[in-house]
Amino acid sequence: MEGNSGGSGGNDVELLCKTLQVEHKLFYFDLKENPRGRYLKISEKTSATRSTIIVPFSGISWFLDLFNYYVNSDDQDVCSKELQLDTKAFYSTVFYFDIGENRRGRFLKVSEASVSRNRSTIIVPAGNTQDEGWAAFRNILAEINEASRLFMLPNQQGSEASEHLVGLSDDVGAGFIAGHSSQPASSSELNMNRPVELPAHDEMGLTKVMRVDQKRFFFDLGSNNRGHFLKISEVAGTDRSSIILPLSGLKQLHETIGHFVEITKDRMEGMTGANVRTVDPPQR
């Protein structure tokens, strides 16, 4: 697959590259973008071998959560986890997280099994000291997770930010499946993570206010440890109601709205002016 069509990704834009050395292994983190969306390529390189997994954009915060789980859990408590990500309408990728141990020490095996690629695996040594191995890996994921959110902040670009979001959401929802352990992989055990060194994880990244007649609609981009979401609130008088749309559904929403824009075009003509507008909220 060295050709330019399909999966090679050679022409994809590199947004961010990071390198991590753990013992004698080198890990390369490449946040990349192509017209179909963003993804994180993680490569493990030794002098003899190279192995790569591709993490869909929507999976980055899940990887962060999982590494937090393995970093923060007691050795005897950790269990295997599976992370399933539906990346398109018809394909999904499953990542298997398994702990292993041999005379070299403990390691975390992360396997990617997807329809479109052969199964591939990276193995991350636990490391001896606190900032080696899993913790260092986790820290890189945290940096990438933060940085990827900064890409969509409205800096000077104003409304352009919302267009970028559509490209991000090529990847569709995520959910944990219980691993080989008896207990289900409840979200609560993942909420035990204490990412104290991270900036506020659930802070709203972007807000827009839309006025239509007497109503106001707030669009708040947020994220928590379950991923990114768009909160749309309707405020009329003292009543407020909200819907929470996982960012993975944003593209569908966009397409659905596009459908209604299309079929109501005739009636919409001449209505784009005074009573329908979208503004940026005042800075806080």
Next chain:
DNA sequence: ACGGCGA
């Protein structure tokens, strides 16, 4: 400096 995985 390793070496795990799985073919």
